[in-house]
Amino acid sequence: MTSLYPLFKERGTGNGFFKLLELSTGLRFIPFACGRSAMVSGLKALGLQRTDEILVPPFLGQCVLSALSRAVFPAMSPSGRSRAILVYHQFGFPQDIRAIESYAHDKNLTILNDCANTLFSCTNGNSLLEWGDFTIISLSKLYSCGLGGGLYSRRKDIYENILDDHRELSDGQRERADLALETLIKINSGVYGAETVYEINGLYGYLPDVAAFPEKSHYGLPSTEEELHDDITHRKNIWSIVSNLFPDRVPECENIEVIPFAIPIFGDPEKLKVISNKIRNELSLDVPVLHFDFARNMLNPDYRQSLVIGCHDGWDEGLVVKICEIIKGHIK
The missing domain is CATH 3.40.640.10 (Type I PLP-dependent aspartate aminotransferase-like (Major domain))
Incomplete structure (x- = not known):
C-alpha cells in the first residue's frame, strides 16, 4: 500500500x-x-x-x-x-x-x-x-x-x-x-x-x-542536482494535474509557488470516505481524509475535510490521473 x-x-x-x-x-x-x-x-x-x-x-x-x-x-x-x-x-x-x-x-x-x-x-x-x-x-x-x-x-x-x-x-x-x-x-x-x-x-x-x-x-536522499530537480518537477506536475481538474476544490495559491508534500481536495466528508475506500481497494493507494486549513492562516483557519493525494516518487503521475477520474465520478 x-x-x-x-x-x-x-x-x-x-x-x-x-x-x-x-x-x-x-x-x-x-x-x-x-x-x-x-x-x-x-x-x-x-x-x-x-x-x-x-x-x-x-x-x-x-x-x-x-x-x-x-x-x-x-x-x-x-x-x-x-x-x-x-x-x-x-x-x-x-x-x-x-x-x-x-x-x-x-x-x-x-x-x-x-x-x-x-x-x-x-x-x-x-x-x-x-x-x-x-x-x-x-x-x-x-x-x-x-x-x-x-x-x-x-x-x-x-x-x-x-x-x-x-x-x-x-x-x-x-x-x-x-x-x-x-x-x-x-x-x-x-x-x-x-x-x-x-x-x-x-x-x-x-x-x-x-x-x-x-x-x-x-x-x-537525492545526491545530484538532476535528482533534486526531477523530484521538484514531479511534485509540480502532480499539483498541475490535480489543480487543473479541481480548481475550485484545492487551495488558492495567489502570490505563492507550491512544491507540495501532498494535495488536499475538499468535499462532502461522507462522500470523501467512500472515495478513499474505493481508491484503496482498486489502486492500493492510501488517499486519506484529513483536515486542511484552506485559509492558510493558523490565526483564523478554515479547516475542511479533504482527500489528500501524495506527491513523492511512489505516486506515479498516471496513477494520480486514475485517482482523479475516480474522484470526478463521485464529486460533481
Whole structure:
C-alpha cells in the first residue's frame, strides 16, 4: 500500500545532500536525526522553559506535541505565558506569513518555521526556508531516507549556539541514530507483528533527543542536482494535474509557488470516505481524509475535510490521473 510518506529506499551515492541543499538555497542546515529533534534543539537554544507556552495549530500529530513538551508547553490559545508560535506549512502550502509575522511581532513571540512538508515552496518570490527565527525540515517526509531532519537560523546567536552543542551530541549518538533507522526499517517491514505499536512508541519516544543524522539515511536522499530537480518537477506536475481538474476544490495559491508534500481536495466528508475506500481497494493507494486549513492562516483557519493525494516518487503521475477520474465520478 503506497502512503503519503515514502518508505526507506537506498538511491543516492553518499552524504552530499546537505551540500546540495546549500548550493540550491544558499542556506547551511545543521543535520539532525529528525525534524522533531531539530525542533527541540532550537527551542532549548532560545532559553525557553517548560512553563513557557508555544502556540500551535490544531491537528498536529501526537509525536510532535510530545516532542515540543520536552522544551515548552504546547497551547492553542494565547496567554501571558506565550513565548513562541509554531507555524506549520501544511502539505507544503505556505501559511499567511505576513499576518502571522505581524501578530508575532505585536506579541513578542519567537517564530518556529516548520517546513517539514516542503523545502522549495516560495511566497512573494522568497524562499519559505528563510522566514522566522529558526526553520526545521523533515527530510523523511519528502524522500525515501527513513529518518533525517535539519535546522537553519538566520539569527547568528541561535545558529552558533545550536551548532556548538550539536557537534558534541552527535559524536556520542551516532550508534543510537543508526539503530533508530534500523528499527524503523524493521517496523515498516512488519517483522514485529503485534508488538509493532510498542516499537513505534519506543522509537518516537527517544528520537527527539537524538541529534546525530543516521549514516544510512544519506543514501535515501537525492545526491545530484538532476535528482533534486526531477523530484521538484514531479511534485509540480502532480499539483498541475490535480489543480487543473479541481480548481475550485484545492487551495488558492495567489502570490505563492507550491512544491507540495501532498494535495488536499475538499468535499462532502461522507462522500470523501467512500472515495478513499474505493481508491484503496482498486489502486492500493492510501488517499486519506484529513483536515486542511484552506485559509492558510493558523490565526483564523478554515479547516475542511479533504482527500489528500501524495506527491513523492511512489505516486506515479498516471496513477494520480486514475485517482482523479475516480474522484470526478463521485464529486460533481
